[in-house]
Amino acid sequence: MSTATAPISAPSPDGATPDVIMSAEGISKRFGAVVALSDIDMHLNRGEVLGLVGDNGAGKSTLVKILCGFHRPDTGRIFVEGREVSFHSVQDARAYGIETVYQDLALVPQLTVYENLFLNRELTSLGKIGMLSRRRMRRLARHYLNDIRVNVPDLDAEVELLSGGQRQAIAVARATRLNAKILLLDEPLAAMGAKESALIMELVRDLSARGVSMIVIDHNYAHLFALCDRLNVIQQGRVTVDTKVAETSIEELTEMMVSAFRRQLEAGQEALGEISV
Amino acid sequence: MAQAAVTTGDRSPELPALPLEAGQGVTPLSVLKAAIQRREATVIVVTIGAILYFAVRAPAFHSVANIIVICQYIAPIMVIGAGEVLMLVLAEIDLSAGQVYLTAPWFAYWFWTGGVPFGFAVIIALALSVAIGLINGLFTVRLGVPSLIVTLGTLYTFFGFVLVKSSYTQEEYPGRGVAGSGAPDGWTKYFGVGSWSTILWGLGITLLIWFLLKRTRFGVHTTAAGGNLLGAAEAGVPVKRIKVWCFMIIAVAAGFMGILDSVRIGSINPGNSGLDIVLTPIVAAVIGGTALTGGRATVLGTIIGAIFLGILEDGLNIIGVQASWFFFFEGVIILIAMAANVQLGRLAVRFRR
Numbered sequence: 366m367s368t369a370t371a372p373i374s375a376p377s378p379d380g381a382t383p384d385v386i387m388s389a390e391g392i393s394k395r396f397g398a399v400v401a402l403s404d405i406d407m408h409l410n411r412g413e414v415l416g417l418v419g420d421n422g423a424g425k426s427t428l429v430k431i432l433c434g435f436h437r438p439d440t441g442r443i444f445v446e447g448r449e450v451s452f453h454s455v456q457d458a459r460a461y462g463i464e465t466v467y468q469d470l471a472l473v474p475q476l477t478v479y480e481n482l483f484l485n486r487e488l489t490s491l492g493k494i495g496m497l498s499r500r501r502m503r504r505l506a507r508h509y510l511n512d513i514r515v516n517v518p519d520l521d522a523e524v525e526l527l528s529g530g531q532r533q534a535i536a537v538a539r540a541t542r543l544n545a546k547i548l549l550l551d552e553p554l555a556a557m558g559a560k561e562s563a564l565i566m567e568l569v570r571d572l573s574a575r576g577v578s579m580i581v582i583d584h585n586y587a588h589l590f591a592l593c594d595r596l597n598v599i600q601q602g603r604v605t606v607d608t609k610v611a612e613t614s615i616e617e618l619t620e621m622m623v624s625a626f627r628r629q630l631e632a633g634q635e636a637l638g639e640i641s642v
Numbered sequence: 643m644a645q646a647a648v649t650t651g652d653r654s655p656e657l658p659a660l661p662l663e664a665g666q667g668v669t670p671l672s673v674l675k676a677a678i679q680r681r682e683a684t685v686i687v688v689t690i691g692a693i694l695y696f697a698v699r700a701p702a703f704h705s706v707a708n709i710i711v712i713c714q715y716i717a718p719i720m721v722i723g724a725g726e727v728l729m730l731v732l733a734e735i736d737l738s739a740g741q742v743y744l745t746a747p748w749f750a751y752w753f754w755t756g757g758v759p760f761g762f763a764v765i766i767a768l769a770l771s772v773a774i775g776l777i778n779g780l781f782t783v784r785l786g787v788p789s790l791i792v793t794l795g796t797l798y799t800f801f802g803f804v805l806v807k808s809s810y811t812q813e814e815y816p817g818r819g820v821a822g823s824g825a826p827d828g829w830t831k832y833f834g835v836g837s838w839s840t841i842l843w844g845l846g847i848t849l850l851i852w853f854l855l856k857r858t859r860f861g862v863h864t865t866a867a868g869g870n871l872l873g874a875a876e877a878g879v880p881v882k883r884i885k886v887w888c889f890m891i892i893a894v895a896a897g898f899m900g901i902l903d904s905v906r907i908g909s910i911n912p913g914n915s916g917l918d919i920v921l922t923p924i925v926a927a928v929i930g931g932t933a934l935t936g937g938r939a940t941v942l943g944t945i946i947g948a949i950f951l952g953i954l955e956d957g958l959n960i961i962g963v964q965a966s967w968f969f970f971f972e973g974v975i976i977l978i979a980m981a982a983n984v985q986l987g988r989l990a991v992r993f994r995r
Contacts, residue, residue, distance in 0.1 A: 435876060455878035471873035473866045475937035480862055485878045487859045495859035 384411040385447075386578045387432070387463075387547055392441030393602075394427055401427040403602040405441070409547065414569070414579045416593035416610075418586070418618070420626075424602045425582045426468060429549045432580070433465040434458030445547075456485075462546030466553055468582075470536040474525035478517050479506035481524050482539050509542040510534075513568055530561030537568055541577065548572065548579045554588055566592060586615045600625050681931030682943035684982045688975070689950040696957035703960050710837045714906065716952035717844030718743060718899040723923035723930070723944040724851040725892030729789070730927055731855070732868040732885055733936025738778060738793040738800070739896040739923070741916025745800045746771045746897030747904035748912070751813060760816050768897055774800065775893030779886030789889075797916050808912040817905035834905035843902055845945075847895050852941035854891075864888060869937030925972065926951055929979040950975075 388408035394401045402424045409415050417425045430436045432443065434452030443450050445461045452458045455465075472481045480487075483502050489495040503520050510517055515534040517527070524532060533553060540548055553569065554562045569592055573579060583589050589596060590610055598606035598621065606621055696703040722739050729736045749767035754760050774796055781792040817830040834840055855861040866874035867881040875881050904910050928934065929950065930943025954975070955968050 455876065459878070465876070467873070467876050469873060469876075471870070471876035473869040473873060473937070475869040476862065476865060484862070484866060484874070487862060489859050496857055497859060497862065 385409070386411040386445070388444045389428075389432065390442050390444075392428070392431060392438045392443070394424075394431060394436060394438050400602055402431070402438070405599070405602065405604055407597055407604055407607075409578055409580055410595075411578055412573070412576050413594040414573050414581060414592055416589040416596040417580060417582045417599055418584075418589065418596055418622070419599035420622075423599045425599050426551055428599070429465065429551050429580065429582060432458070433463055433549050435465075462544065463549065464540035464545035464547070465549040466533075466536045466540045466551065468551040468555065470532055472524045472532055472536060475523055477521050477523055478527070478535060479503050479520045481535055482506045482509065482542065484539070509538055513538055513541065513571070515568070528561075530557060530564065533557065533561070533565055534568065537565065541572055545577060548577050550579060550581045552582050552584070554583060554585065562588070586618060590615060598622065598625075601629075681938070681940050682946055683931075684979055685930050685943055685946050685950055688979065689946055689953065692950060692953050692957065696953065696961065700957070700960045703957060708956065708960065712949075712952045712956045713838065713841035714903075715955060716948045717840040718896075718903055718919075719923045719926050719951060720844050720945055720948040721847050721851075721899045721923075722892070722896050722920065723926035723948050724848040724941050725895050726920075726924050726927045727932050727939045727941050727944050728851065728855065728864060728888040728892060730868075730932045730934060731865055731936060731939035732888060733871075733934075734782065734789040734885065734888075735924070735934075736778060736789065736793045736889065736892050737920055738774065738796040738916065739892050740918065740920030741797045741800045742771050742774050742893045743896040743900035743903075743919055744910075744914050744916050745774075745804055746900045747815065747910050748804050748808065749897075750901055751815065751904075751910060752807070754816060764901055767901060768894055771893045771897030772890045774897075775890035776886065778893070779889035782889070783882040783885050797920075801916060804912045810912060812909055812911045812913075815904045815908050815910050817908055830905055834902040840899070840902050840906055844899065847898070848941065848945055851891070851895070855939065855941060860884070860887070865937060865939070868939075922951060922972075923948070925976055929976060 385408045388406075390406045392405045393403050405424070405428060407415075407428070417428070419425050427436065431438045434455045434457050437453070443452070445463070450457075450461060458465075471484075473484065476484070479499075479502050483506070487495070488498040488501045488505070490498050506520050513534075515531075515538055517531055517535065524535065527535070537550075537553065540550075550569070553565055557565060566588065569579065569581070573592075581589065581592055583592075593610050595609050596606070596613070596618065597604050598618070600622075605625060606618075608618075702708055722743060725739055726736060746767045749770045750760070750763040753763035753766050758766070778789065778793050778796055781787050781795075782789045817833070817835055830836075832839055855864060863874070863879045863881075863884050866877070866879050867884050871881055923944075926947035927939075927944045928947070930940055930945070930947035932939045932943060951972065954971055958968055958971065959965060
C-alpha cells in the first residue's frame with residue numbers, strides 16, 4: 366500500500382477547500398461484457414452525507430461495493446484521509462473505519478439477532494479455537510442497540526422472524542457499532558413502511574450528527590433531500606451531476622435526470638435508424 | 643410477523659429473558675411447545691418407540707452383547723452423519739465420504755505392507771483423506787461444479803482405484819493377530835478391537851464436530867455461509883475457505899472411522915461401495931432434523947438418527963425379519979420422518995410468533 370497525496374478536490378463555491386475524507390479517481394469496473402462503471406471520479410467530505418442518484422443499473426451499488434472492498438476495481442485509485450489505499454477484502458476497508466449496509470442487508474436469517482450483529486467480528490475465547498463468548502456478545506448487543514435507540518424485543522430471536530424495519534435497524538447497528546468513520550448505505554429505506562422509514566432516517570441523522578461521513582443510495586428524492594448535504598447523479602457509469610442539496614430542488618434534479626434519459630433515447634433511436642438503413 | 647417494529651421506548655439495560663427461562667413458568671403447554679420447537683423432536687419420539695417395541699418383542703435385544711453390536715454399527719454412521727451435517731448446513735453434500743471411509747484403510751495398508759510402521763501409515767492415510775477432501779472442496783468452490791457431482795466423481799475415482807490397486811483381493815488387516823501388528827489386547831484394544839472402542843471414538847469425534855458447529859466462530863461462519871452465501875461474503879466471512887475446510891473435516895473423520903473399523907473387523911474388501919455406506923449417514927442427518935436447504939442443522943439429531951437406524955437394522959434382525967426388509971423400512975421411515983419434520987417445522991414457526 367503506497368502513500369500518495371489525495372487529488373485536489375474542486376474548491377467549494379465559498380472558496381474554502383473542504384476536508385475530503387475519502388475519494389476515488391478513475392474507477393472502472395466491468396462484469397464480463399457489461400460496463401458497470403467507467404472512469405468515475407467522486408469524493409466524500411468529512412462529516413457530510415452524500416447522496417447517489419441514478420437509474421437502476423447505473424453503477425451506484427457497484428461503486429459502493431468497490432469503496433467497501435467487496436469488489437476490486439479494474440482501474441482507478443481510492444484515497445482515505447489523503448492516503449492511497451488498496452482493499453483486498455471487506456476486512457481491509459473496515460480497518461479504515463469503512464462500514465457498509467448492503468442493499469440485501471447481508472443478514473443470515475437462521476442466525477440470531479446478536480449473532481448477526483457480531484457476524485465476522487465474533488467475541489471469542491480460547492485463542493485459535495475461537496470459542497464464542499455468547500454472554501458477552503448478548504450484553505454488548507443490547508448495549509449497541511440501546512445506544513442507537515433501537516429496541517429489538519428478543520436478542521435470541523432468529524432474524525428470519527423480524528420485521529423489515531427491525532432487520533434494517535440491525536444491519537445499520539452492525540455497521541455503526543465499531544465507531545465507523547465512513548458509512549455506506551445502499552438503499553437503507555427500500556421496502557420500508559412510512560413509520561419505519563422515519564425511524565431509520567432519524568437513525569441516519571443521529572449518526573451524521575455524531576460526525577460519521579456517509580454515502581447514501583436512494584431512489585426517493587424526498588428522502589435524499591431530507592438526508593443529504595450533496596448529491597451526485599450517476600448515469601451510465603459516470604458522475605454526470607455534482608450539486609449541493611441547498612443549491613438545487615427536486616424539480617431541477619428530476620428535470621436533469623429526465624433530459625438525460627431523453628438524450629439516451631434519442632441516441633438509441635439514431636443508432637437504430639442507422640441499423641435499419 | 644413479529645411484534646413491534648423498531649421502537650424508541652423501553653430502553654431497559656437488562657438482558658431479555660430467554661424464551662423458557664424465568665417469567666412464564668413451566669406448564670405442560672410450554673413443555674410441548676419447547677419439544678415441538680426442537681428439530682430433533684420427531685426422531686427422539688420414534689427412537690424411543692422403536693427401543694420399547696424391540697425390547698418387548700425380543701429379550702435378546704437389550705443384552706450387553708447386542709448393545710455392543712448396535713454401537714459398532716452406529717459409530718461410523720454417526721461420525722459420517724455429523725460430517726454430512728457440516729455439508730448440509732452449507733447446502734452442499736459429500737457423496738464421497740463413504741468411499742473415503744473405505745479407501746483410507748487401503749492407503750494405510752499399502753504403506754504398512756511397504757514397510758512403514760502402522761502408526762505412521764495411519765497418519766499418511768489420514769493426510770491423503772484430507773487431500774481427497776481438498777480436491778472435493780476446490781472443485782466445488784473454485785470451479786463451481788456442484789458438490790453432488792464433484793463428490794460422485796471422487797467416489798467412483800477412488801472406488802475404481804482401490805479395485806485395481808488391490809487386484810480385487812480381500813486382505814487381512816493389522817489388529818487381530820496379523821504378524822507384527824500387535825496382539826488383540828495391545829494398542830488395538832483402544833483402536834477398534836475393544837468392544838466399546840469404536841463408539842467411544844465415534845462419540846468423541848461427533849461431539850467435536852458439534853462443538854465446532856455450535857460453539858465456535860467457525861461454526862457461525864459455516865451456518866452463515868449456508869444460510870446466506872452472498873450476505874456472509876458481504877459481511878467479510880471467507881465463505882470459500884470455510885467450505886473447503888468442511889470438505890476436509892468430513893473426509894478425515896470418515897477416513898479415521900474407516901481405519902478403526904478395518905482394525906476391528908480384521909480384513910478389508912475392495913468390492914464394498916462407498917455409495918452404500920454414505921447414504922445411511924445422510925439419512926441419519928436428515929431424519930435427525932437437518933434441512934437440505936442449508937443454514938439449519940443439528941448434530942444431536944444426527945446422533946439420534948444414527949441410533950435409530952442402528953436399532954432398526956439390529957432389531958429387525960433379532961425378531962427374525964429377513965435382513966432385506968431393513969431397506970424397505972428405512973425407505974418408509976425417511977418418508978414419514980421427513981413429512982413429520984416439515985409439518986412440525988410449520989407448527990414450530992407458528993408457536994414462535
